[in-house]
Amino acid sequence: MFFIVGLGLGDCKDITVKGLEIVKKCERVYLEAYTSVLTCGAEALEEFYGRKLIIADRDLVEQGADDILEGADKSDIALLVVGDPFGATTHTDLVLRAKQKDIGVEVVHNASILNAVGCCGLQLYSFGETVSIPYWTKTWQPDSFFDKVELNYRNKLHTLCLLDIKVKEPTLESLTKKKKEFMPPRFMSVAEAAQQLAQILEKRKSEDNILVSGASLCVGLARVGSKTQKIIACSLQQMCSIDIGGPLHSLIITSPELHPLEVEYLEQFRINK
Amino acid sequence: MFFIVGLGLGDCKDITVKGLEIVKKCERVYLEAYTSVLTCGAEALEEFYGRKLIIADRDLVEQGADDILEGADKSDIALLVVGDPFGATTHTDLVLRAKQKDIGVEVVHNASILNAVGCCGLQLYSFGETVSIPYWTKTWQPDSFFDKVELNYRNKLHTLCLLDIKVKEPTLESLTKKKKEFMPPRFMSVAEAAQQLAQILEKRKSEDNILVSGASLCVGLARVGSKTQKIIACSLQQMCSIDIGGPLHSLIITSPELHPLEVEYLEQFRINK
Numbered sequence: 323m324f325f326i327v328g329l330g331l332g333d334c335k336d337i338t339v340k341g342l343e344i345v346k347k348c349e350r351v352y353l354e355a356y357t358s359v360l361t362c363g364a365e366a367l368e369e370f371y372g373r374k375l376i377i378a379d380r381d382l383v384e385q386g387a388d389d390i391l392e393g394a395d396k397s398d399i400a401l402l403v404v405g406d407p408f409g410a411t412t413h414t415d416l417v418l419r420a421k422q423k424d425i426g427v428e429v430v431h432n433a434s435i436l437n438a439v440g441c442c443g444l445q446l447y448s449f450g451e452t453v454s455i456p457y458w459t460k461t462w463q464p465d466s467f468f469d470k471v472e473l474n475y476r477n478k479l480h481t482l483c484l485l486d487i488k489v490k491e492p493t494l495e496s497l498t499k500k501k502k503e504f505m506p507p508r509f510m511s512v513a514e515a516a517q518q519l520a521q522i523l524e525k526r527k528s529e530d531n532i533l534v535s536g537a538s539l540c541v542g543l544a545r546v547g548s549k550t551q552k553i554i555a556c557s558l559q560q561m562c563s564i565d566i567g568g569p570l571h572s573l574i575i576t577s578p579e580l581h582p583l584e585v586e587y588l589e590q591f592r593i594n595k
Numbered sequence: 596m597f598f599i600v601g602l603g604l605g606d607c608k609d610i611t612v613k614g615l616e617i618v619k620k621c622e623r624v625y626l627e628a629y630t631s632v633l634t635c636g637a638e639a640l641e642e643f644y645g646r647k648l649i650i651a652d653r654d655l656v657e658q659g660a661d662d663i664l665e666g667a668d669k670s671d672i673a674l675l676v677v678g679d680p681f682g683a684t685t686h687t688d689l690v691l692r693a694k695q696k697d698i699g700v701e702v703v704h705n706a707s708i709l710n711a712v713g714c715c716g717l718q719l720y721s722f723g724e725t726v727s728i729p730y731w732t733k734t735w736q737p738d739s740f741f742d743k744v745e746l747n748y749r750n751k752l753h754t755l756c757l758l759d760i761k762v763k764e765p766t767l768e769s770l771t772k773k774k775k776e777f778m779p780p781r782f783m784s785v786a787e788a789a790q791q792l793a794q795i796l797e798k799r800k801s802e803d804n805i806l807v808s809g810a811s812l813c814v815g816l817a818r819v820g821s822k823t824q825k826i827i828a829c830s831l832q833q834m835c836s837i838d839i840g841g842p843l844h845s846l847i848i849t850s851p852e853l854h855p856l857e858v859e860y861l862e863q864f865r866i867n868k
Contacts, residue, residue, distance in 0.1 A: 330704060335613035338603060338705075342612060406706060408713025411856060418860060431603060431711045431820050432611075433679060433704035436719055440681025441702060446709055447727070451752055452720045473750065479724055547704050583684060587691060 324391060324420045325400040326407040328432030331547035333362040334370035341402075341430045345371050348400040352378040352390055356489045357412070358404035359509075359570065361548040367402075375402070379490050383412050387419040394425045405434035435572055438546045439482055442553050443587025448577060449482055450474030455515050455573070457486045457508065465522045468534075471575050475534050483573040485510035509569030512542035512554075516561035516573065523558075534558070534575060541574040541591065542566055555591040564593075597664060597693045598673040599680040601705030604820035606635040607643035614675075614703045618644050621673040625651040625663055629762045630685070631677035632782075632843060634821040640675075648675070652763050656685050660692040667698045678707035708845055711819045712755055715826050716860025721850060722755055723747030728788045728846070730759045730781065738795045741807075744848050748807050756846040758783035782842030785815035785827075789834035789846065796831075807831070807848060814847040814864065815839055828864040837866075 325344045330336030337345070345351055353364055353375040360367070368375050378401065382389065390401060407413050407429050420427045440446045451474060453467040467483075474481040488508040496503035519534075526532055536559035544552045544566040552566040558575070580588070598617045603609030610618070618624055626637055626648040633640075641648050651674065655662065663674060680686050680702050693700045713719045724747060726740040740756075747754040761781040769776035792807075799805055809832035817825040817839040825839045831848070853861070 328706065330611060332613075332704075335616070336611050336704070338609050338611050339615060340605075340608035343608070406710045406713065408710070408719060411718065414713070414716055414718075414856060414860060418856075421863065429714060429820075431605075431609070431706035431714075433601065433706055434710040434719075437679045437682070437707040437709045438704045440679065440687070441704075443687055445684065445687075446681060446707075447725045449724070451723055451750070454720070477724070477746065547702075583688060583691075587687060590694065 323398050323426045323428060324394040325398065325428050325430065326413060326417065327400055327402050327430040328406040328434070329360060329402055329404050330432040331360070331405060331435065331438055333360060333548060334366055336432065336547065338430060338432060341432070342371070344398070344400055344430065345402070346373070347398060349393070349397040350376060350399050352376045352401045354378045354383055354401060354403045356380045357410045358487065359489070360404055361545050361550065383416065387416055390416070391420055391423060391425060394420065395423065406432050409434045409436070433547060435484065435546060436482070439543065439572060439574065441546060441551070442541045442543060442574065442591065444480050444541065444574060444576060444584055445581060448480055448581070450477060450479030452482045452484060454484045455486060455510065455518060457488060457510060458518060465525070468519070468522045472532060472534055475538070475575065475578060478577045478579045480577050481575045483515060483575065485512070485515050485571050485573060487570070510571065512544070512566060512571045512573045513562055513564050515571070516540065516558055519558060520562055533578070539576045541576060541588065543572045543574070544568070545570065546572065553591045554593060555588045556593045560593065596671050596699045596701060597667040598671065598701050598703065599686060599690065600673055600675050600703040601679040601707070602633060602675055602677050603705040604633070604678060604708065604711055606633060606821060607639055609705070609820065611703060611705060614705070615644070617671070617673055617703065618675070619646070620671060622666070622670040623649060623672050625649045625674045627651045627656055627674060627676045629653045629760070630683045631760065632762070633677055634818050634823065656689065660689055663689070664693055664696060664698060667693065668696065679705050682707045682709070706820060708757065708819060709755070712816065712845060712847065714819060714824070715814050715816060715847065715864065717753050717814065717847060717849060717857055718854060721753055721854070723750060723752030725755045725757060727757045728759060728783065728791060730761060730783060731791060738798070741792070741795045745805060745807055748811070748848065748851060751850045751852045753850050754848045756788060756848065758785070758788050758844050758846060760843070783844065785817070785834055785839060785844045785846045786837050788844070789813065789831055792831060793835055806851070812849045814849060814861065816845045816847070817841070818843065819845065826864045827866060828861045829866045833866065
């Protein structure tokens with residue numbers, strides 16, 4: 323059997339009882355560690371589970387499906403993923419590969435940022451399409467995600483922006499070499515995300531039908547579900563210079579119309595009350 | 596401290612390790628049992644936790660906040676909710692009431708249908724606004740949710756439809772009596788939801804710009820996250836006569852454009868291949 327187990331968002335103890343039982347009984351347990359991270363490290367997980375984990379990087383998960391699934395027809399193999407198993411396309415793909423090999427698959431769900439974001443008091447049913455904000459480079463500055471933010475805003479919906487993570491990215495120079503060298507990990511902050519949004523607004527200011535502005539109310543979230551969780555509510559302009567500490571961060575551009583309960587709940591996170 | 600603990604979607608063992616520790620140490624533990632249900636009953640939970648639970652019905656959660664929070668400034672009280680704590684407005688409201696009373700609040704997240712629905716292979720980032728489909732009566736047949744389905748479809752997004760639950764609804768006759776009598780619980784099936792959608796399409800067929808049709812691809816899900824989970828993919832018309840067993844059900848109207856991986860994944864759930 324191949325198990326794919328969500329770990330939730332915070333620390334070791336956010337795994338479910340069912341998930342923990344599976345981790346303990348499997349022959350090999352992989353930890354997917356590049357689409358997201360927990361606030362505790364892999365060592366803390368190993369100690370809590372009382373067993374060794376195999377760290378699965380992008381190469382292994384995306385190209386090494388055969389290695390991961392090896393023997394899963396006869397014994398139990400698990401892949402642990404931060405959040406919920408279906409949060410990333412590569413995990414869905416892995417389930418398909420397993421089924422093609424006639425390997426049984428069992429999924430253990432858990433919280434993901436898509437529902438845990440409700441902790442800021444914005445109604446989950448008032449969110450539109452989720453967008454991802456990628457790190458820009460000098461020559462690659464895509465802004466098509468902004469059209470989705472704007473569309474949600476027009477339709478009076480909140481937008482959850484998932485912020486880029488760069489873990490184990492090979493350096494440009496090492497791409498042609500045999501031995502890859504890696505850049506230090508980077509996690510986009512709400513301030514960086516807000517700055518990119520502000521640049522897009524500046525670039526598009528001649529378009530006269532843009533509704534999102536520097537004054538639009540945003541919510542910045544850090545380390546959701548952990549003891550050090552931090553939430554802040556302020557304008558997009560103010561968000562450009564906000565520091566809410568270590569990763570992971572998420573940013574919400576709220577709807578222009580809020581429910582009274584949403585307003586009341588957000589009040590506790592407001593800066594400059 | 597007031598704890599609000601998500602139970603996830605399946606059975607007893609879908610609670611997190613952190614959540615279970617809280618349940619065991621609290622003085623009083625309430626189980627909210629009207630916005631959703633697990634596939635196991637309250638008795639199974641009590642046995643697994645090794646303690647008594649207090650069943651919290653709609654009256655208690657919506658009007659009895661003071662009773663639930665009584666003593667939470669000095670001892671530990673928990674409210675258990677199916678799915679994630681922020682899945683229903685009443686839970687958000689309860690957190691606010693606690694904070695107003697200067698009672699510390701800790702939230703333990705878990706999977707909810709909003710992310711677990713990814714188990715059908717549709718990308719979570721391609722969903723638009725979620726809608727709720729209510730049970731119609733002879734005199735009350737709202738269809739404004741259909742406008743949202745249609746808008747998502749136009750924007751090439753999937754729509755998750757949450758289906759109505761009627762638990763502990765007083766009978767009309769007993770509303771004026773001292774002792775309320777309750778109707779048997781009802782859980783809307785994907786067939787009932789599809790039938791209501793088909794009726795709306797029929798009523799609106801003279802509007803010539805409706806894109807959703809009886810041929811639109813839908814996905815029906817039952818008991819997501821449990822061992823008896825069932826998923827079916829077929830047209831809206833076919834969904835009207837599909838039986839996928841006991842509650843809870845959810846229905847998805849898919850986007851007119853699917854990603855190749857979505858098509859491949861859905862293939863396993865197709866009827867009339």
